[in-house]
Amino acid sequence: MAKKKDKTSEYQYVDAWYSNQNGRSIPWKRIPSSEVKQFQTGEAFNFNCFATVQRFANDTKVKGEAFIAPLYFDLDHAEDPSVSQKDAIKLVEFFTKEMDIRESDMWIYFSGSKGFHILISSDALGIEPRNDLHKIFKHMAGYLVHRLGLTSLDLVVYTEKRMIRLPNSMHQKTNLFKTEISVNELNKLTLEEIKDLAKSPRHADDLPYTAEERKKAMKYRPRTGYLLINKTEEYEQAAATSARKYAKEEFQFKKDKPPACVVDILNGGWKKDGDRNQATVQLACYFKEAGYTREETMKELEDWVLKFTSEDNEYGKQQRVANTRSVIDAVYSGDNTYKFGCAFIRSLHGEKKPGSKDYERVACAGDMCHCIKKNAEEEENAKLLHLAETGNADLTGKLVKTRVMVAGKKHTPYIIPKNIEYHCWGRESCKKVHCPLYDIHTHTGYKDLGVSDREVIQMTGVGDDNIKGILREISGIPNCPKYNTDILENMNVEELLVIPMAEEDDEKQEQHKGNYVLRKVYAVNGLNVSENKYYELTGYVYPHPKNQESTLLVKSAVPLQDVVESFELNEQVKEDLATFQPADYTAESIEQKLGAICNDLTYNVTHIVERDETLLAVLLTLHSVLRFKVPWDLNPLRGWVELKIVGDTGTGKSALIEKVMKYAGLGTRVNAESTSRTGLTYKMEQSGAQGAWYIVWGAWPLADKEMIWIDEDTGITKDDYGEMTLARSDGKLEVKRAVTAETPCRVRAIMSGNVPKGKRLADYSQGAESLKDIFNNEDIRRFDFAVFMRASDVDPELYNQTLATYPSIIQKDTLKNNILYAWSRKPEDVLFTDGTIDKVLEVATDLAKVYGNANDIPLVSPSDQRNKVARLAVALAALTHSVDESGERIQVWPGHVEFIGEYLKVLYNAPGCGLNYYARLAIKEEEMTEERYQKFTADLKKIDTLTGEMKFYEFIKLFAQQKYLRLGDVEAMLSIDKEEAKAIVNQLAKMRMILLTSGGYRKTPRFNAYIAYCMKKGLFDHIQDEYY
CATH class of the missing domain: 1.10.10.10 (Winged helix-like DNA-binding domain superfamily/Winged helix DNA-binding domain)
Incomplete structure (x- = not known):
């Protein structure tokens, strides 16, 4: 990476960001590096402001763009910041004493909190722009962790766009300033003395060097530059084994059975100079894929490199061990996709002699290698078919793909042979030259059964004698009594009942209309498959050995429905989600922002006016999290929200919900009028007259971790809803019938419908009483809140007016990502700021005093209203994208709770509800x-x-x-x-x-x-x- 010419002049842009003292994050923006100082003082007011350590050539973000950056290190130790100082001293001494870096080539900063930042000039190292510099830097840092014994060096900071706090800016937690210090100050001052320096911005006259002095002293440092070149080459050699290049190779490694190539290199070392690093990468990949821990791999490969290294002094040996450890760290890191490759490890042969074909090869067992699986290219070429089409006789023995729902599975898996050993003990007098054991020098052969072997199905549901006969038949050994058959390893086979997944293509859906398919398939090797979930199955088509029905031997099952796990929070998404943030998180600002959001969605999506309370209720339900922690409960609290919407016919409730769900692209609709209780929860089915019983889960558990909308909910009886009560509160559905099972059903739910029995809300003294005709008391209590929509709430003239235009701010992908952000948060990702919990208890008490006496309509129950208020406040915080500075965690402010309290009063005091009057009457009755x-x-x-x-x-x-x-x-x-x-x-x-x-x-x-x-x-x- 020696410097050829100055390319850095083009790289003059950085990404900048800050958060103000109210906790509001300002979206990233790209600015010229010359304007950073103005940004820091004029816009960010020198508070909690950052810019990327990288500089870019483009004035707007470009995917995969190259950048230039100094070599940077972030040392941070939460428990003992003095450790960070000691490690910083080690780094500085390494570069200035063992290497040739001058102090003027370095910038050393106290971060303002618990650590130090060290930057080394890109000119001194001869760094040239490229788009993977951060990966090279990480490889270098990983080496130094082991070379110098650093415990506080943070390897997480090496990303393609890494924000670093700006010098002389205030830290939002400590109120200390990020302060540049000299090497002498780093060595001589205590941590407390350094913190004293950081109590105010440091004047330019107090800095170790002026910019002019640094520029004048700057030159390429060849010794350190060579180290970086060496680490760059090591990184590139390792990157050459990327999984993308060897994705079509599959192996089945075991700890005690390495392939011949690995044994050869472990026992004989690398075969030519320059191959040590590549050999280390390949061996580390094998150990990782074979199930070795990082520590076990460290021990094996440290002993290996010391055994074969040519270094004869302690310093050189230390370098070799540090190199080996950094390679192992890189292979085991989740950031990299290094992979074992047959062709790659065979390329590490000895030097070829000119004019001779003789050279030291890496040992290889070829097709007999017990570690090789079938090439994955066959799976790529497998044709995607409807389940009904997989019964075609022409497909027998061929690999196909089909998308299905697992309607049920037999709850006891089969155990059948997987690896079989055949050993001949009569070889001396044997003349059967066509026997597969005849030419094997050990007279021992092995057979592995897998997903392409029809005999796997044949061995399910049969006795030991049948299995022995099947094993003799597949061996290929002629009729002979002089051999033993031993089962070395078994495997599981699961019997599944599958039905086709509904086609998104209307034409294909029509083509298979009326063809109900319920098919038995077999999943090999314990695939992680859950009932009532959608999967793309890949497997071989075979006639069932017992009845010749078409079936599949399934080798892989890819989930198709988990949108939560597929959500990725990148920098662009973070920037987009800032659209939902108010000016601050007071109740007034929140209300103002929600008004803008509701106006946008009303005029551009739903076109249903004067229904902001209903629209907001739907948005809150969509943005509820799965679970969160509160001080009054040892276990994380249920976070998913359940909403009831009841209204007169023609009030637009169904159209509003449908349009919002369609716009966001999330949620499942179920029409209760055409769905029974079994369609919502579960039903029992039997496979054949004497077959096993299967549980077929319904729409409610199918929507686990997502959202369900039950429309026209009066189509299901009170008693049927009663069977769902425990599932709604505990988040799991239990069945104790012919089969005992349970499945998670943590479901955000909206139930909507007309007033029952053809009535209107006006037919009740108070509209809230309509709930008693739909649900039992305990089921009403499970709702977090309810909305009542009277036909008379909206002036009829408004329905026939041309809607005003309103600027579209909330794009559909942005809304979807904001919802998925909430759905993907874990309990520890929800934080209550100071005073928020007290506000929750205050608001809950206030609501309970007003509405808590309506005992037979327990929408507000004094015993758990604090949970409902907290639940809705967290959902509101997610909706308004209230996050901490990392952008990873939701922050709930007192303003969120205050708004929820007033919002619930608006809902329950509305003329269509009248819960306040009903509760007041209930007090008088008692x-x-x-x-x-x-x-x-x-x-x-x-x-x-x-x-x-x-x-x-x-x-x-x-x-x-x-x-x-x-x-x-x-x-x-x-x-x-x-x-x-x-x-x-x-x-x-x-x-x-x-x-x-x-x-x-x-x-x-x-x-x-x-x-x-x-x-x-x-x-x-x-x-x-x-x-x-």
Whole structure:
């Protein structure tokens, strides 16, 4: 990498970023490097500001663009920052004493927190622009970690666009400044003395060197430049084994059975000078793929390199060990895709002599190598077919792909032979030259069974004698008693029941319409397959050995539906998601930003006006996380939100939800009117008359970690919803029938529908009462919130007006990524800022006081309202993309909680809901004062039958002990005639003390309160009951 000519003048742009003192992150922007100082002081106000250590030639971001950068190091130690200082001293001494770097070639900074930054001039090292400099730097840093014993050097910072804090800018947590220091200050000052220097920006006169002095002293340092050239070559040699180049080679490595080539190089060393690094990479790749830990590989290869190195002094040996360790670190790093390659390791042969074909080759077992799998190119050429088409006889023995849903699987896997040893013990007198064991010098052969062998299916569900016969048949050994068959290894085979995945192509869907296919297939080697999930299966088509039905031997199953895991949070996505951020996170700013978001989606997506509360409810549900931590619960709390939308017909609820889901490209719709409980949860199916039972999971668990919308939810009965209660709260669905199983169902849910029984919300005293006709109390309580939409909420004239234009800010991909960002967060990725938890408890208490007494419509339950408030506040924080400076974690501010409290009041105080009035009435129904008691007693005793004290006691006792009573029960149990019983029931009904239900007359809270007051007064304590 020696410097040929000055190319750096073109590289004058950097990416810059900062976050202000309110915690708001400003999107990355590209600026000329000459404007960084102005950006730092004029725009970022010298607070928490960063720029890339790389400089670019383009004034806008270009994928894969080249860049120039100094060699940089970030030393950071959270527990003991003094370790960072010691490591920084080691680095400086290495480059200035062992290498030829001058102090003027280096910039040393205290980071302002817990570490140090060291930068070495690109001119001194002869660095030229390229797009993978960060990988070369990482390889160099990895070497130095082991060469110098560094414990605080951070290898994570070597990315193609790495932000580094700007000198003399304030750290947002410590309020210290990033400060340049000299080598002498690094060596002599204590960490506390360095921190004292960092309490204010450092004046130019106090810096170790001026820019002019550095420029004048700058020159290429050949010794350090050669080190970088050497590390660059090592990096490029390792990169040559990238998985992309050897993706079509597959191996089955085992710890105790290395291939012949690996044994050869381990026992004989590298075969020519210059191949040590490539040999180390290949051996490390083998050890990694064979299941060795990093530490085990370190031990093996350190001993190996010391055994064969030509270095005879301790310094040289230390270098070789450090090189070896850095290569192993690179191979085991998740950033790299280095891979073992047959052709590559065979290329590490000895020197070829001119005019001679003789040279020292790397040992190779060829086709007999036990580590080689079939070439993966066959899988690439496999044709993608509908499941119904895989029954074509022409496909027998061929590899195909098909997209299916795993409708169920047999819960006990088969165990069959995988690796078989055949050993001949009668070779001396044998004349069967066509026997496969005849020419093998050890007289021992091996057979590996795999996904391309039909016999795998044949060995399922049969006894030992059948398996012995099958193993004899596949051996190819003629009829001979003089050999042994031993099973060395077994494997699992799972029996799956699959159905076709719905085609996205309408034409293909129509082509296979009406062809219901339920097929049994076999998955080999324990594929990670879950029921009721979609997969692309790759496997061989065979007729089943027992009944000749078409089946598949499956070699791979690729998930098709997990959009959460496929989400990637890159810098461009981070920049796009800043669109959702308000000016700050006060409730007022949040409300203002949400208004802009709702306007955008209303005028450009849904076209349904005056329904911002409903639109926001849908967005909150979509943006809810899976789980998060709170102080009052040891386990992470459920984060997924469940929303109920009930409204009059024609209010646009279904159209609004459908358009938002379609725009975001996420969520599953289920129409409850055409779906039974089994379609939502599970059903049992039997494979054949005497076959195994399978569980076929329904739409609810199918949407695990995602979102489901159940439209027209009144199509499912109260009792059917009751079977889902535990699944909704615990996030898992359990089945204990012919088969016992459970599956996760952590599902964000929206349930929407018209008011039941053809009614309107106006037909109820309070619209919230409509929920009682749809769900049981415990199922209402599972909802985090509800929205009620009356037809009269919107002026009819607004439906027929031309909509105004509104600038489109929220693009569909941006909305989708913001939702997937929320879905992909883990519990530890949700942070509550100072005062937020106290605000949650305050808001929950306030809501419980207003709505908590509506016991039979428990949307607000005092015992768990804090959980609901926290859940919705986290969802709101995700919606407004409130994140920390890393962009990886959600931050919930008191403003989010405050907004949620006011928003819920708007929903529940709305005329279509009236939960506030309902709760207030519920308090009065249960309140019993002396005055009310006297009035109720007087009214009851107006009935002739109840004037006597004993009969009144029997009346109270009867209703106190019974939950439901019919008219005949009152007549019989009080020993009165029918007319007297009618008089009692009529009076109780008139006083709203009983309600007529399908089970009989049920006491109201008012009657229960009256009975309790009677007991409290000891009204009947003096009455002698002879049967007590």
